[in-house]
């Protein structure tokens with residue numbers, strides 16, 4: 001059944017209990033089976049479906065405007081639920097910790113300059129801000145409402161001295177950011193809510209702001225069956241589609257197997273500048 005923000009794809013359950021990767025959640029048969037298994041979710045789903053239908057109509061032609069309206073509506077009810085899953089503080093903390101631990105395990109250093117795309121209310125961001133040197137964290141989001149919540153998170157964790165940058169954006173052209181600046185770009189549970197043209201826009205610009213040896217990690221909802229979307233909110237892609245999209249923009253992308261071992265329902269890709277080719281002249285000299 002489509003998203004109701006109580007199940008979502010952001011689980012804290014073992015991956016063995018997740019739906020098979022070939023599942024097409026947009027199919028009527030799937031929805032009916034899901035409704036029979038979770039009758040208590042039918043009414044919230046219908047309510048969400050009606051609200052989303054109205055918002056899609058109001059903001060037709062612009063996914064970003066539509067999703068911004070979804071976030072405004074969700075954040076007004078519960079900012080913690082708006083960034084994923086149910087309104088549980090423990091879950092908010094756990095998923096933020098998972099993101100932080102993963103990047104630390106991949107060598108994040110206080111000197112890194114981190115751009116977080118779709119930073120939400122700083123579920124992971126506050127941990128990055130606390131760890132990084134002052135001024136090294138940049139968070140962007142399409143939702144002014146969630147950025148106001150992000151500011152509250154900063155105050156709650158007493159992080160004013162870290163002077164993080166938080167900026168609302170209307171697109172992912174990243175045009176206001178400097179060339180080759182960010183050593184780490186991070187987008188968690190953002191492309192799982194993005195149509196391909198939004199991801200394409202991001203991938204066409206992120207290479208410019210990425211430091212030569214930097215990397216861009218993003219999660220996505222993976223399918224190994226038919227690519228599909230649910231309510232214009234949850235988008236399911238084959239890894240190959242996204243890897244080819246990155247390659248189209250002169251970047252390399254690889255699937256992060258170690259992320260799969262974590263109890264999170266999404267998958268992760270890492271995008272980098274391609275490794276420099278050994279030039280013909282080098283090869284000739286070695287012969």
Ligand SMILES: C[S@@+](CC[C@H](N)C(=O)[O-])C[C@H]1O[C@@H](n2cnc3c(N)ncnc32)[C@H](O)[C@@H]1O
Nearest residue numbers: 071083084118119120123141142143188189190
């Ligand atoms: C599910 S929340 C995750 C937030 C945060 N990354 C986290 O892990 O808590 C998705 C966030 O991405 C933002 N978002 C969605 N589409 C975006 C886009 N095209 N550009 C920037 N932010 C976007 C939403 O407003 C929301 O704050």
